[in-house]
Structure formats: C-alpha cells, structure tokens
Amino acid sequence: MPDTPALGLRDRKRIETRLRIETAAVDIVTAEGLDGATVDMISDRAGISPRTFFNYFESKEDAILGTQDMGEVQRAIAAGVASAETDDLVAAIVSTMFQIFGPMAARTQLKAQRMALVQEHPRLLSRQIHQFTQLNSTMAAAVVEFLNKRETTLPRDPEHVAEIAVATCVASVRIAVKEWIADGATADIDSMYLRSIGLTRETLNTLQ
Template sequence: MSDSATTGLRERRMAETRRALSHATRTLTAEHGLQGFTIEQVCERVGVSRRTFFNYFEAKEQAIVGHPREWFDDDAVEMFLAIRPPGDGVSVTLFDDLVALEMAHVTQLAQSRQELRDLLAAIETEPQLLQRMMKAGMLRNDRLSDLVARREGLEPGDPVASVAVLLVTTLMHSSAEIYFTPENTLTLDEIVAPRVAAARALLGGAATSQR
C-alpha cells in the first residue's frame, strides 16, 4: 500500500473515531445532561480508551460542538485557493468563490443529518452549549478570514476579509436554516441563489462575478 493510501486510510479511521466519540457524547448529554455521565462511559460506548478521547477532544463540550478539524473541507479549501484569477487587488470572483466554499461546508453537513440531530438534542438538554457554539462560530469566521486574506494577499486583520466572510456566512446561515427544516423541498442552490442575487443588488453589483 502506498504512503498516500496509508495516510488516507488512517485519516478516515481517525475521522470515524472522532464522529463516534461525538455521537456518544451528544447522545449521553441528551439523555442525562452534561454532568450525568463520565468520559469513561463515552469511551465504553465507542470501545476506546480514555486516553484516546483526549487525543481528539479537550472536554465533553468540544466533543459535542465539534473539533476545528471539521470546520473546513480540505478539498474545497484547496480549490478556493487555487481558482483565484490572476491580477492585483481583491479578485472579482472572491464573493462567488467564498459562497461556493461555504456551500461545500453545508453540503458536507447535509451528508450527516443524524449528527446534526444529535447536536440539537444535546443543546436542547443543555442550552448553555449555545454559547460554546457561538464562540466556535466566531473562531471559524476568524480562520475563514485568514484564509481569504491569504488568498487575496491581504494583511492579517484586513477588514475586507472579515466583511466578506461576515456577508457570506450570514447569507449561508439563513439558507442553511431553511435547507435543514424537515418540510423543505428546495435544493441548496435554489435557496442560496436568490440570497446571492439580493446581496449583489444591495452592493450595487460589487459582488457580481466577472468570470
């Protein structure tokens, strides 16, 4: 087996273990509350050691909210960086490419709807986890802003990057809320498209792609 194949298999196994630990922690939280079970009980359900749990997560709360490694799809990030058109200044395709990156993230979430249900069940039992979720969202936005700055050749902390991220993530959050409702029959594209059009209209065409 090649080194790349071995690495890929190892990463898949690690991802499976991470998801299993999150599922068990979320389920036990929904059933008993955060203080109603031990990390040993989580590990017993998954069939791993306590040491393994802490190789993946710092605490129960992080296992519930999710690890930062799950915030971005590596392939989508590589594409986002690679497809920047040549030229100085902020690229004319930034808005569209950032929307595509975030759509890939929502699509990835859609492939694991049970994980979302587990998360919501845990938060319903322990509402204080919402604050942890909000903090994680802010940290993710910071990392996404760094990614935009890196792609566009901007200085760290440049407001162009943070404003672009705020605009697109707000648009995607409102779209995802509709997309994940049980009664929804629309595709993600059908939900996002009118919001993208509205953003462009509000910005006077500044967000329009010129590909």
C-alpha cells in the same frame, strides 16, 4: 486525486475511533442534554477510557462539534476562493463555503443532528463561532488574493475590507442554514446556496 497512501490498520482504527466518539457524543447529548452528558458516558458508549477521550478531543464541545482538522479545511477554503471562476466576490466566497461544508452538512444524519444541537445550545454555537473565527483570517487572506487578481482598483484597506466581506457572507450562509434547519432540513444544497446569495444581494441593496 493523489494516491491515498493506503492507510494502515493503525490509522484506520484511529479514524474509526474518532467517528465513534463523535457519534456517541451527539447521540448522548441529543438524549440527555448538554449538561446531562458527561465525558464518562460518552467514552463508555464509544468503548474507550475517559482518558483516551482527551487524546482525541480537547473538550466535550469539540467532540460534539466533531472538530475536524482545521488545517485541511483552511487549505480547501483558500484554494476554493482562489480558483473560483467567477468574478463575483460574493459568489466566490459563498460557493466555496458550500463546496466545503455543504457535503458535510447535508449528507449524513450525524451532521444534521449536530447542526440541530448547535442551534439548540448557545454554548455549542459559541464554540463553533470560535472555530469559524479562526477560519475567517484564512478566508480573508484568500479574498485579498482574489481582489489582487481581478480588480483594477483595490480598496484602500484590502485586508480589513476582506474581513468584513467574509463576515457578511458567512452571516448569510449561517442564516440560510438556520432557516434550512427550521424547515426540517429537507431542501437541497443548491437551494440553500441560492438563498444565501439572494440574502446577500438584498442586504447589499438595502445597505447602499
């Protein structure tokens, strides 16, 4: 780990404010529904002005989803797939996703609450899919790297094959998470991971 550059008061406050907004957003939407929650209400509970809300988030939906710095996540994903120790592509993709999103998903009440909201409100799901779509190309690029390193015979069309591979794995993670939520969000990350891999394998067998 590189030295944390000793965040000053200004930065710490910013992070804290951001979290306060996210929490307020999720709480109010949980209580009042997606349309019942207004930016005014959220700002009010977070103790900021409505104008400041939009300094932190582009939209109400982003605040609810807690859109984090996607650049950060992108770099983590690329690094994760590239440095995977396995030669198994499915395992490389899925485990990278779990390394990155797993801790987010399972540890805090906020994240669990948020995931439930996403299942409940199609509009949020759509926005989240949009975020993931932006990640897909990064992941696909990392997968092409992966293939370049290990396979002697590359697919004829590595970029496009990589995109489909990513779509497949992402779908299996999404479905494992969906079931995790349906089960009351009790199981641990490892079992989600295993389930996700299992689903992918079964699907491949079925499709072949």
